[in-house]
Amino acid sequence: MRKILIVGAGQSGLQLALGLQSRGYEVTLMSNRTADEIRSGRVMSTQCMFHTALQHERDLGLNFWESQAPDIEGVGVSVAGPDSARVIDWVGRLDGRAQSVDQRVKMAGWMETFAQRGGQLVIHGAAVGDLDYFSRAYDLVLVSAGKGELVSMFERDPERSPYAAPQRALAVAYVHGLGPRPEHPEFDAVRCNLVPGVGELFVMPTLTTSGRADILFWEGVPGGPLDVFQGVKDPDEHLSLTLGLLEKFLPWEYARATKAELTDAGGTLAGRYAPTVRKPVGRLPGGGLVLGVADVVVANDPITGQGSNSASKCAASYLSAIVEHGDRPFDEDWMRATFERYWETARHVTKWTNAMLAPPPEHVLTLLGAAGGLPPVADRFANGFNDPADFEAYFYDPARAEAYLAEVAGA
Known part of the structure; x- marks a missing residue:
């Protein structure tokens, strides 16, 4: 049985922990707060999850609040x-x-489920020195705590991070x-x-x-x-x-x-925080390697509402990569390849989010204005929140936008 340590109990860390647990892995989850402390604490996010991300939860049987949350x-x-x-x-x-479920509700509930199913839950804030000690006992260490000292292990990727400030x-x-x-x-x-x-x-x-x-x-x-x-x-x-x-x-x-x-x-x-993409592999002082998850490696501004969606998609992608890898070592090449596989999805989110942070060019204003009289354009934009890759087809390029609007208007 392969032993995996996940540090951070947010959307991605918990979803991945519960997914690995259901596949028979021996999972340890580290959180700096108990379920009760999370539930009674301050709100953590503005999550709104769209169909694809919600389906990843359904696939793992984790959609506990689906009948209660507003549709x-x-x-x-x-x-x-x-x-x-x-x-x-x-x-x-x-x-x-x-649907949107306050992360205080979801994370507390998922954490209790993880423990009830036999997972090892460690309530302790983790520093780099702690991970250096723990890493020797695990086949793989994943860091999904998007704030604090641990993020400093992951180098900023300037080619994928156009903004240096919030x-x-x-x-x-x-x-x-x-x-x-x-x-x-x-x-x-x-x-x-x-x-x-x-x-x-x-x-x-x-x-x-x-x-x-x-x-x-x-x-x-x-x-x-x-x-x-x-x-x-x-x-x-x-x-x-x-x-x-x-x-x-x-x-x-x-x-x-x-x-x-x-x-x-x-x-x-x-x-406030600066949107940042980071290199996926962190190095511990003792030479061990850790793999960054979700916000640790791809932190977009929440202007496009993609944070929890990206976290769910990252957890699903990493889960597949871990299971497919079998009993081979989780080395640096595997870590980089696993991240790049997720980046194929995440890059569309980052491109769209960074575009929405800038003043809109004239063709985008034309698109948004035309959507008021052309329901197919409004619907397509709305569904881009579920699949941001679709924006490549019509959103960024003025000629493509013009051709798309002409096509819809003439239909």
């Missing part, structure tokens, strides 16, 4: 004009439903009491509101520790009018700032948020 059937795009009126407003329908200031609030969008009250959608030159607001239905809720997520251009959350410790002040910015920049979203209240004292989050 998200569409992705809407609104663009604010100079007078805060909507100049673009439409919603595309998803081919397969999406491109957005992030501010999250989980709320109860948000009303429906009056234009489409009959189904739930993720709403992407773009304020040119200022930033973006995303609104998504979710399942949290207290039931159905909505996430209000501002992405502000650093130094701009949305970049006001740094140092705000009081959750009520955070919500007040969130709603005040809604009223100023997105009055149509503010109109349904006047009765919004935080889900709990841990329902806010703020921060």
Whole structure:
């Protein structure tokens, strides 16, 4: 029985641990917090998972909250004009439903399941020195803790990382009491509101520790009018700032948020980080090698909502690679090949995300505007959140975009 150590109990680390466990591997999982501490702690993310990523969970029988979480059937795009009126407003329908489950709910539940199924759970923050000691007892060590000292073992890949600084200031609030969008009250959608030159607001239905809720997520251009959350410790002040910015920049979203209240004292989050792709192999002082997972090696800005989706896809890709490798050694060549196999999926996410962080070129604005009158264009854009590789066909190149719009308009 091969012994594997996974450090970090997020979407990717837990999904991979439970997947390996179900295949008969002896898995040790290290987490710096207990399940109860996670469940009662601060929100960690703004996850919205689309069909392919959700299917990876179903394949492992880990879709425990599927019947409770709101079904998200569409992705809407609104663009604010100079007078805060909507100049673009439409919603595309998803081919397969999406869902959001607060990671406090999911990670705590999965961690308890891992332990109940006989996995060795170690509650301990891991430093590089700890891994140096532990690594000798395992066939493979995987690092899926995307923050802290361990990430420094993985060298930044400048060829795949165009940004050296954070491109957005992030501010999250989980709320109860948000009303429906009056234009489409009959189904739930993720709403992407773009304020040119200022930033973006995303609104998504979710399942949290207290039931159905909505996430209000501002992405502000650093130094701009949305970049006001740094140092705000009081959750009520955070919500007040969130709603005040809604009223100023997105009055149509503010109109349904006047009765919004935080889900709990841990329902806010703020921060920023530079989107970074790293080399996948980390070297320990004693000569051992570790393989980076998900956010450790590919950390994109959350503007395209791909973090938990990418984590699920990375875990599924690594699981296949480990199982296929049999009893051969997990050497450096295998580690690099395993990452490159995942990168074939991740590169499309990184390209699209980095494109969305830049001011949109004219042909993209034309595409977004045309989607309001051409439902197939709106639907295709919405489904790109599930499969970002599709954007290669029409999104980046002006000539391809023009040809695609002409084809749809003439159909």
